[in-house]
Amino acid sequence: MLRSALLYTALVIGANTAFAGAVDWPAAQAAGLAKLVPSEDAPPLPGTTFTDPEGNTHALSDYRGKVVLLNFWATWCAPCREEMPSLDALQAEMGGDDFQVVPVATGRNAPEKIDRFFAETGVTTLPVLLDPRQQLARDMGVLGLPVSVLIDREGREVARLLGDADWASEAAKAVIRQLTAE
Template sequence: MLRSALLYTALVIGANTAFAAEVDWQAAQSAGLAKLVPADDAPAVPDTTFTDPDGGEHRLADYKGKVVLLNFWATWCAPCREEMPSLEELQAELGGEDFQVVPIATGRNAPEKIDKFFEETGVSNLPVLLDPKQKLARQMGVAGLPVTILIDRDGQEVARLLGDADWASEPAKEVIRQLTAD
């Protein structure tokens, strides 16, 4: 318990966004995001389109200027079901002009199953976005689900997390605060 309190304190004070030029990845990993891996020389984010249920086309470039938490998920994925409420909470608290959670249902996910999934998990503030042929997921090296990719304001991947995480946790929020502090 004391160790956790010390780690959270170090994360909040030692990585204060007013003084940090970049994210303190080690503090985030130590404080609860152990699977978060910073991207070294990650390739540019692809300009592949994905859609919404009405057939509208979207690109990650649409979010340029914002920090993006890109989450690949599916209705059949049990860890995705556990993780989605924390993504909803993170968007509700920090989403806006500087930050956006972008969940993309990859593979075969019928619209009615997505609606049911969102209803059952209490999601109402996140967009429904689709990658039915997994083109974007493949181009971004997604091999399992869930996968979350943090993208900076310039559209560059800065970190990736394989598996689920508590994105509503203080360490996760602090990473987003540090990324949006510029």
Template sequence: MLRSALLYTALLIGANTGFAAQVDWQAAHDAGLVKLVPSRDAPPIPETEFTDPDGGTHRLSDWQGKVALVNFWATWCAPCREEMPALDALQAELGGEDFQVVTIATGRNAPAKIDQFFEETGVQNLPVLLDPRQQLARQMGVVGLPVTVLIDRDGNEVARLLGDADWSSDAAKDVIRQLTAD
């Protein structure tokens, strides 16, 4: 009985390692995503609610079944201003049934300021979602901005990037394609 349990445990661990190896993290790092760090033993994604400007409520589990690139940002954040057009381009090219860029303005970000920010940076394809009390950001360990968290179809954090990145780069698109491959 103990042997069977050990065998199945070893197979399960091997299967999880094989699944995690779908993404070539080293290639992503070498191609320019040097701050992207694969997550190990990440806690479950919280069920904390956040809102949209119309008062609708959302949870990260709303995107379960899709790969989600969750980006925490703010209108006053200079690196966010640089990064947001690349996120918009990534959503325009790869967003759809299998993948979604989920941008969440955390802290005090008036919807009018977000609209102005999007207009000034040319953003057209990203959602306006709000975490005004930073509850979700705190629960996800966001201590600076921007922070991007990659979440797999099952709702597990698979990688995190602190700071800005060129999400429209070939390296970023390759990571998303690898995560969405069946």
């Protein structure tokens, strides 16, 4: 009980912008994001482009100045189905000028299947972005799904999580608050 109280207090203080500094990775891991691994000496992000269903081209550099939670997923991925509603909730609550969830469907994911997936899982705020040849996923070293990559305002990878997570959790929101306060 005392350990939980101390952990919660650490997350609250860490999430308070008046006390913000570096992200408290151990607190985030202990509070529910156990698979979140800080990135040390991560290579520069690739300039690889991806698209939307209308054929518009996007790049990670488009989001410079924002903290980004880049999520690689697919319509056939069962853990993605569990995770996507929490990404949607995080975007609905915290998305804006400082933060953006960027979900990229990698591999063969027809836009109609993505629309059906979003409808079935209740996703309403996330954009549809596509990496049909998996070039961005390969360039980012993604070997399985889902994978989430936290990117700071300068466009540097700061952490990575392999597998699904509850991105609407207080632990996840505390990490985002800490990153956007820097």
